[in-house]
């Protein structure tokens with residue numbers, strides 16, 4: 001009989017959010033009179049900005065007329081969107097990124113998951129802990145790791161993010177080839193300074209490594225001087241790929257649009273030592289396996305770059321950051337150490353006890369759902385993540401209940 005890809009069997013049996021759902025569903029079934037507030041899963045709650053809705057409607061009308069109908073578009077994205085991205089998201093920051101270095105896609109999760117397939121099987125991986133699970137699991141599926149022992153896969157260099165380093169890992173002493181970084185971070189909400197990112201870019205240049213920079217939460221940065229793009233760092237064009245998404249910026253989690261930047265100066269070598277442009281390889285992969293984001297969705301994404309779109313998306317992220325501020329202040333008042341929430345929609349709480357125990361305590365005594373840090377990696381133990389993606393009313397109620405429960 002046909003055999004399976006056995007690397008999938010190395011994946012940890014249960015998925016974090018399934019575990020959480022199981023506990024929450026059991027609680028709700030046993031306590032139908034106690035409404036639960038979910039500050040767990042990182043999905044947005046507010047509707048799309050009006051500029052995006054208007055663009056979607058207008059593009060839909062274009063699709064209804066023979067003269068303006070669009071079939072397959074360019075796999076890499078329409079020029080109107082790629083040019084707006086290059087200009088507003090990079091050139092405006094002084095970062096030299098051209099429109100043809102941008103690949104539009106239907107999500108950063110897929111991009112960050114798929115990118116590993118263009119690199120060799122035996123590249124040395126460096127992945128943060130705690131972490132967005134996609135980076136680890138896709139490399140496990142691809143067979144780049146050994147088995148999971150005691151919560152860690154053999155063959156991954158874990159970059160520990162703890163209270164001791166302010167949840168921003170410094171480059172390790174060992175050499176790595178493929179490095180995953182995410183700032184502002186999910187789950188911790190930590191941001192990296194220019195000096196910290198510069199150290200990573202210098203490390204990558206020294207080792208001929210590539211940094212995969214996930215900037216899905218870039219639009220939440222408010223502290224002046226914190227880099228929004230890795231390409232603000234000198235020399236990053238030669239060592240970094242950046243992932244951006246409209247999901248958390250403009251509420252596109254259900255509409256789906258994102259992009260990946262691969263500078264043409266980014267090189268990798270083949271087995272014979274010959275250098276190749278990574279851009280060309282990804283272009284080949286993208287055009288073979290992907291057929292472009294729908295025209296109306298790309299029009300909706302482009303609307304984000306209009307003056308009105310900039311105001312509306314800023315108001316949206318300001319709203320979530322307002323929630324984050326309330327959460328952080330309430331936790332601090334309760335004497336809990338936490339980070340995040342200033343430049344990210346997540347607050348990372350150092351609970352001082354087992355993270356599932358603290359999760360259960362908040363569920364049972366306050367009917368508030370959080371995310372146990374242990375689900376994001378070994379270094380997440382002792383922490384919970386609280387998400388600011390909710391209505392103001394739910395956040396205020398949840399915080400009052402938590403305060404009463406922990407008194």
Ligand SMILES: *Cc1c(COP(=O)(O)O)cnc(C)c1O
Nearest residue numbers: 107108109132186216245247258
């Ligand atoms: C939400 C999120 C993304 C964006 O994913 P999409 O597929 O674009 O919705 C990427 N990276 C991280 C860390 C995220 O939390």
